[in-house]
Amino acid sequence: MWEPPLFRRPDVMDAIVARQVMDLLIPDMGLRPVARCDALGAAPYSESSAFLLRPYLTASHRHALDLLSDWMTEAGMSVRLDPMGNLIGRYEGLTPGAPALLIGSHIDTVPDSGRYDGALGVMLGVECVAAFSRAGRRLPFAIEVIAFGDEEGSRFPASMLCSKAIASGVSAEALALTDQNGVTLAQSLEAFGLDPSRVAEAVRRPGEVLAYVEAHIEQGPVLESEGLPIGVVTGIAAQLRLRAKFVGTAGHAGTTPMNLRADALAAGAAGVLAVERICRDGAQDLVGTVGKFQTSTSAFNVIAGEAEIFIDVRASDRDTRNAAAEHIRQELEGIAEARGLSLEFVQVQDLPGCPCDPELTRLMGEAVEDVGVPARMLMSGAGHDAMAVARIAPVAMLFIRCEGGVSHNSAEQVTYEDTGFAARAMVAFVERLEARGL
Numbered sequence: 001m002w003e004p005p006l007f008r009r010p011d012v013m014d015a016i017v018a019r020q021v022m023d024l025l026i027p028d029m030g031l032r033p034v035a036r037c038d039a040l041g042a043a044p045y046s047e048s049s050a051f052l053l054r055p056y057l058t059a060s061h062r063h064a065l066d067l068l069s070d071w072m073t074e075a076g077m078s079v080r081l082d083p084m085g086n087l088i089g090r091y092e093g094l095t096p097g098a099p100a101l102l103i104g105s106h107i108d109t110v111p112d113s114g115r116y117d118g119a120l121g122v123m124l125g126v127e128c129v130a131a132f133s134r135a136g137r138r139l140p141f142a143i144e145v146i147a148f149g150d151e152e153g154s155r156f157p158a159s160m161l162c163s164k165a166i167a168s169g170v171s172a173e174a175l176a177l178t179d180q181n182g183v184t185l186a187q188s189l190e191a192f193g194l195d196p197s198r199v200a201e202a203v204r205r206p207g208e209v210l211a212y213v214e215a216h217i218e219q220g221p222v223l224e225s226e227g228l229p230i231g232v233v234t235g236i237a238a239q240l241r242l243r244a245k246f247v248g249t250a251g252h253a254g255t256t257p258m259n260l261r262a263d264a265l266a267a268g269a270a271g272v273l274a275v276e277r278i279c280r281d282g283a284q285d286l287v288g289t290v291g292k293f294q295t296s297t298s299a300f301n302v303i304a305g306e307a308e309i310f311i312d313v314r315a316s317d318r319d320t321r322n323a324a325a326e327h328i329r330q331e332l333e334g335i336a337e338a339r340g341l342s343l344e345f346v347q348v349q350d351l352p353g354c355p356c357d358p359e360l361t362r363l364m365g366e367a368v369e370d371v372g373v374p375a376r377m378l379m380s381g382a383g384h385d386a387m388a389v390a391r392i393a394p395v396a397m398l399f400i401r402c403e404g405g406v407s408h409n410s411a412e413q414v415t416y417e418d419t420g421f422a423a424r425a426m427v428a429f430v431e432r433l434e435a436r437g438l
């Protein structure tokens with residue numbers, strides 16, 4: 001297991017100080033983003049006083065933006081609200097109007113949410129700008145920190161409305177979506193002081209956005225299991241949903257000899273284990289799950305005639321995923337044949353993934369190593385705003401370890417120390433982007 005570097009050792013300290021121009025080791029780089037998420041974790045930044053719920057275009061959203069706007073201003077940014085309610089803080093580059101590196105995540109939450117899912121990425125963006133601003137340092141590009149109003153879809157039946165809005169706009173159908181009280185998105189924007197007829201202005205023009213980077217809690221257990229504070233995301237998983245139905249012969253449990261059976265349930269069980277084995281033995285980021293098992297009959301004394309398994313296969317890379325799905329199909333056919341059954345194998349859904357930009361991901365890996373952490377590459381099994389923004393700009397993502405991999409839950413937890421690594425890695429990433437040239 002990897003051990004964190006000893007920052008008190010003078011040689012290590014010297015090496016880091018030499019590498020970083022700025023005073024990156026001040027403790028509040030990790031402390032402040034966490035403290036700010038904690039501050040936003042209760043009313044009036046939540047609709048409920050019992051748990052955290054901050055849906056899009058609500059009073060709690062407004063309160064959070066007011067406070068965030070102050071933090072952005074204090075960090076040296078000029079702040080504006082776009083027509084979709086995304087709060088954008090801009091730290092101008094050496095040349096006014098230069099293309100911007102966007103650093104963002106979402107500020108909305110699910111009901112009974114943790115305090116860090118989304119918000120931590122925004123706070124890390126503010127922290128990163130504060131470091132450059134404090135050092136009086138301007139870059140050849142601008143940095144814009146963006147707090148997307150909606151990603152979770154906890155108010156309207158759609159997700160990533162706001163990151164999609166800056167990449168590909170907002171459709172008339174989306175503006176007509178209603179919340180549980182029958183209020184449309186258009187009406188909610190108006191009530192928030194925005195003009196729904198101007199939502200198209202939220203779309204970023206070509207050339208305005210240099211790249212997009214998002215830091216987010218991992219929402220999984222990989223970093224924790226390897227003792228790593230942060231990790232580099234290679235992409236958001238491409239997902240396949242498959243349905244496999246074994247068709248045998250229903251029969252009497254007492255009168256059908258074992259050698260004359262075509263037991264679909266037993267075949268299905270072998271199928272479940274085959275999916276598990278193929279995905280466990282496959283590529284590192286390949287995951288496969290049978291989440292549902294259904295039989296035509298369900299009784300003590302009946303041999304099942306039909307059994308259906310529902311399979312979810314994900315990998316960061318589409319080819320890896322498709323190859324695994326094909327391997328699964330062949331194995332299941334072999335199981336059916338050996339047991340004298342037939343197999344129906346159907347692809348139910350193909351959700352494309354979103355690879356992060358290889359060049360930016362390499363830079364992020366180097367930035368992580370710059371702060372003394374081995375660059376662990378990992379896939380994101382969950383969706384993020386980066387997927388939507390990838391339509392208009394190259395994207396990179398950084399994951400932060402969260403306790404037990406728990407998220408979408410008030411028990412969500414991160415440490416100051418891990419967040420400090422993330423903040424310093426974000427700064428190092430910006431420096432590497434600067435060094436690479438535009």
Ligand SMILES: [Zn+2]
Nearest residue numbers: 106117118216
């Ligand atoms: Zn999130």
